[in-house]
Amino acid sequence: MEMICIRCPNSCVLKVEKKKGKIVVSGNLCPRGEEYGIQEVTDPRRTITSVKQIKGGTISVRTTVAVQKKLYFDVLKAIKDAPIKKTYNVGDIIIKNVCGTSSNIIVTGVNILPKNK
Amino acid sequence: MKTDVLVIGGGPAGMACAFSAAQNGASVILVEREYRLGGILNQCIHNGFGLHYFNEELSGPEYAYRWQQKIENNKKIKIMCSTYVTKITRGVNFFVEATNPEGVVNIEAKSVILAMGCRERPAGAINLTGTRPAGIFTAGCAQAIVNLQGKMIGKKVVILGSGDIGLIMARRLVCEGAQVVGVFEIMDKCGGLARNYTQCLQDFNIPLHLSTTITRVKGTKRLTGVYAAPLINGKVDYTQEKLIPCDTLLLSVGLTPEIELVSNFNLEQYPFTKSYAVDEYLQTTEPGLFLAGNIMQVNDLVDNVSNDGEIAGKSAALYAKGKLDITQKIEIAHDSSIRYTIPKYIYKNNEKSARICFRTDKEYRRIFVTATSNKKQIAKNYVITITNGQIYNLNLNKQNLNKNLFLSIEQQKIQE
Numbered sequence: 169m170e171m172i173c174i175r176c177p178n179s180c181v182l183k184v185e186k187k188k189g190k191i192v193v194s195g196n197l198c199p200r201g202e203e204y205g206i207q208e209v210t211d212p213r214r215t216i217t218s219v220k221q222i223k224g225g226t227i228s229v230r231t232t233v234a235v236q237k238k239l240y241f242d243v244l245k246a247i248k249d250a251p252i253k254k255t256y257n258v259g260d261i262i263i264k265n266v267c268g269t270s271s272n273i274i275v276t277g278v279n280i281l282p283k284n285k
Numbered sequence: 286m287k288t289d290v291l292v293i294g295g296g297p298a299g300m301a302c303a304f305s306a307a308q309n310g311a312s313v314i315l316v317e318r319e320y321r322l323g324g325i326l327n328q329c330i331h332n333g334f335g336l337h338y339f340n341e342e343l344s345g346p347e348y349a350y351r352w353q354q355k356i357e358n359n360k361k362i363k364i365m366c367s368t369y370v371t372k373i374t375r376g377v378n379f380f381v382e383a384t385n386p387e388g389v390v391n392i393e394a395k396s397v398i399l400a401m402g403c404r405e406r407p408a409g410a411i412n413l414t415g416t417r418p419a420g421i422f423t424a425g426c427a428q429a430i431v432n433l434q435g436k437m438i439g440k441k442v443v444i445l446g447s448g449d450i451g452l453i454m455a456r457r458l459v460c461e462g463a464q465v466v467g468v469f470e471i472m473d474k475c476g477g478l479a480r481n482y483t484q485c486l487q488d489f490n491i492p493l494h495l496s497t498t499i500t501r502v503k504g505t506k507r508l509t510g511v512y513a514a515p516l517i518n519g520k521v522d523y524t525q526e527k528l529i530p531c532d533t534l535l536l537s538v539g540l541t542p543e544i545e546l547v548s549n550f551n552l553e554q555y556p557f558t559k560s561y562a563v564d565e566y567l568q569t570t571e572p573g574l575f576l577a578g579n580i581m582q583v584n585d586l587v588d589n590v591s592n593d594g595e596i597a598g599k600s601a602a603l604y605a606k607g608k609l610d611i612t613q614k615i616e617i618a619h620d621s622s623i624r625y626t627i628p629k630y631i632y633k634n635n636e637k638s639a640r641i642c643f644r645t646d647k648e649y650r651r652i653f654v655t656a657t658s659n660k661k662q663i664a665k666n667y668v669i670t671i672t673n674g675q676i677y678n679l680n681l682n683k684q685n686l687n688k689n690l691f692l693s694i695e696q697q698k699i700q701e
Contacts, residue, residue, distance in 0.1 A: 172479045176336070178670050179479030197669050214484065215332045217344055218460060219432050226435035228330035230344050237488070244460055258350050277327060277346025279433045282320050 171208055175200045184209050212237040217276070218247050220262075225280035227256050231271040242267045286392045288314040288363070289605035290598070291381055293370050293546075294400035296324020297587050298578025300352040301594025302398045302601070307361040311602035314392060315362060316383060318369045322356075323349035324402060325425070326587065328432045331453055337588035348587060365390070373397060373547055379573065395605035396573040398597050399547065403540035403579045411445075411538050415501035420508035424450040424537040428457070437461055439533025443511050444468045445499045449477035449585070451537025456485040465491045466531055469513055471498040476537075478585065479672070499534070500526055508532055542580045550574065557625035558582040564630040565639040566600035566609060567593060573604050582627055582642070582676075589642070589676060596640065610634040619692040622646055626692065633686050641679045645671050645694065653695040654679055659687035667697070 173180040173196060183194045184205045193205035207213060213234035219226050229247055243266055250262050256278050263273040290306040292299045295317030303315040321327070326334070329345030336342060339351060356362050368385040381392040405423040413421075420439055422430075427438050428450065442463050444451045447470040455465045468486060473496045475482045486493055496516045500523065503510045511534055514526040542560040553570040555562040560581055561569045568575050577597035578590040603609045613633040617626045626643045649671045656664035656679070663685040671677050679692075 172483045174480035174484050176480075179672060180670075214488070215342065217330045217332055219330060219435055221435045226433060228344065228346050228432060230330075230332055240460075240488075258347065276330065276344040277350070279327065 169209065171205065173201045173204045175204050214240065216240060216243050218244055220247055220250065220252075222252050222256065222280075223254075225278070227262075227275050227279070228277040229262060229273050230276050231266065231269075232274055233271045235266070235269045235271045239267050239269065243269075243273075247273055286314065286390065288312050288392065288394050290314075290396050290398065290601045291316065291379065291392055291394035292398045292400055292598075292601075293381075294324065294402060294578070294580075295319070295322040295364070295366065296400065296402055296578065297326055297349065297352065297590045298402070298580070298594045298597075299324070299398070299400035300349075300356055301591040302400055302575075302577050302598035303362050303364075304352070304356050304359070305595040305598025306398075306602040307356070307359050307598075309599045309602035311361070311605050313362045314394070315356070315364045316368045316370055316392075317364070317366045320367050322353050322364065322366065328425075328429045329453075330432050331457075334587050337586070338591055345587075352591070370546060374549070375571075375573075396575065396601040398575040398577055398601050399544075399580050400577045400594065400597075401543040401546070401580050403542050403583060405536070406539045406541055408536060410541075411536070413499070413502060413536075415512075416504055418502065418504035418506060418508045420504070420533045421502065422533070422535055424448075424454045424535045427535055428454055431457060431461060437463065439463060439531075441466060441531045442533040442535060443499070443513075443529055443531045444535040444537060446470065446537035446539070447472075447476040447482075447493060448537045448539070449481050451535065452477045452481040452485040454535055454537070455491050456489060459489045459491070463533075465489070466529060467492045467494055469494045469497045469499055471496070471516065502534060503528070508534055540579065540583050542583075544580065547571075547574065555625070555629065558627070562629040563627065564611070564614070565628045565632060565636070565641075566604075566611075567597040567628065568600060568604070568609070573601075575601050575604075585675060589678070592640070592678075610636065613688075615686070615688065615690055617641065617690050617692065619643070620694065622649070622694045623692055631681075631683070631686075631690065633683070633688070636683060638683055639681050641681055641692070642676050643679070643692065644676055648672050649694060649696075651697045653697060655693050655695055656681055657691045657693070658685065658689060661685065661687070 182205045193202040215234045217230040260275040261272045289311035290313045292302045292315045303313045306313045326345035326349035332344045334343045334348040370383045372382040379394045379397045383390045442465045500512045500514045510530045550571045553562040575597040577593040623643045654666045
């Protein structure tokens with residue numbers, strides 16, 4: 169099967185085949201391509217980013233590590249459903265081990281417009 | 286107010302400029318029109334930023350936050366947010382007029398760096414015909430509404446243009462519950478990076494229609510549909526025009542540098558970038574006036590932008606001290622596989638090296654980038670791949686540089 173490696177902008181076209189029960193990756197220019205090729209056919213993962221409404225504005229968030237692709241919309245829902253706190257700072261953990269994964273959800277940005285004088 | 290270096294724009298380029306100018310001993314004023322620093326990074330919530338600078342995959346706001354931390358408590362840098370520059374003139378020094386909630390601000394600076402980035406090309410720039418209903422947004426504008434204000438812009442969306450912002454917004458809108466009917470691209474290949482095509486469109490089964498464009502829009506109050514038609518031999522085939530029902534159209538059709546502020550200066554223009562020509566210090570043909578970031582050329586990686594900022598910041602600090610070495614100017618020549626170079630000029634001076642960026646006419650794999658001066662080869666770099674539209678950075682050792690410089694691309698001979 170053919171796929172495009174998403175680990176860096178080189179965007180290598182990978183060929184991933186099963187040979188004698190082993191997964192063989194070709195077309196990659198670096199070891200990260202092999203890692204990606206194997207991961208993508210056995211257990212595809214993505215870093216998920218989203219936005220959550222808070223009082224007076226929004227926060228942007230992401231998973232700390234890539235999580236299973238099939239959990240994409242579950243993770244998005246968990247972010248929307250998380251209770252809203254009074255204050256947020258960049259780096260705060262808002263959900264630990266989201267959807268049973270080993271990833272936390274952290275705050276990447278806080279967007280609250282200043283009040284007009 | 287007086288300063289050595291004035292930086293206009295508080296995004297990734299401007300923050301790096303301020304940091305670097307201060308590191309090199311200059312006093313700095315950084316002016317930003319928004320209420321906070323970060324620029325467009327604040328709305329780029331997706332990840333993939335900072336692989337080179339921080340060795341991590343950060344989101345846009347985090348990348349901005351890291352730089353903000355580097356400059357915020359620096360005594361040499363004065364940051365002025367909610368401030369908009371209206372006019373720049375020059376005597377010996379530059380005189381800059383700006384406005385902010387307190388009133389008019391006058392700043393006198395020895396050197397000025399423009400780091401205002403780009404603005405998006407709107408519907409008017411692509412002769413979009415039809416009615417003028419609500420529901421037509423540029424992709425970046427939609428990104429600001431969805432990511433910063435947390436508001437949705439529509440339910441059924443068509444995207445015109447497959448640049449990176451268009452692809453990233455397609456995924457964002459699906460994640461927020463919208464249906465993205467398709468992405469339409471007038472060219473015969475995807476405009477954005479292949480990795481963005483994979484993780485933004487393929488992952489969500491969003492179709493990409495190549496060699497197809499939107500011919501007109503329909504709807505009175507709100508958009509009710511767009512007409513799409515394929516291109517045959519570069520011409521739109523109206524006989525195959527089809528109506529696609531939707532309530533929202535996103536335009537991701539290119540960026541234009543914000544260069545009008547200095548149109549009163551007689552700067553050499555650079556048609557390849559729709560901006561101004563610069564030398565290795567990122568200085569325009571007006572001494573002491575520098576460019577950095579997307580105002581100079583549209584970058585695909587923010588790390589490149591920060592790198593620009595570091596070069597321009599240092600150069601502006603040196604200019605303010607009267608120490609910018611500009612002996613023997615050389616115009617860089619190149620073969621036809623290289624579309625243009627930044628800078629356009631370098632100097633045969635005491636600087637040991639210079640960064641030269643270029644884009645190629647098509648994709649190249651396994652090549653040598655060679656630099657020749659006075660018929661002598663002075664650099665030969667092996668490059669695994671330069672993808673279409675990607676910027677290649679060459680760090681040229683200038684020790685053997687003579688009266689001229691020629692860059693070329695050579696295919697590696699493969700023995701099998």
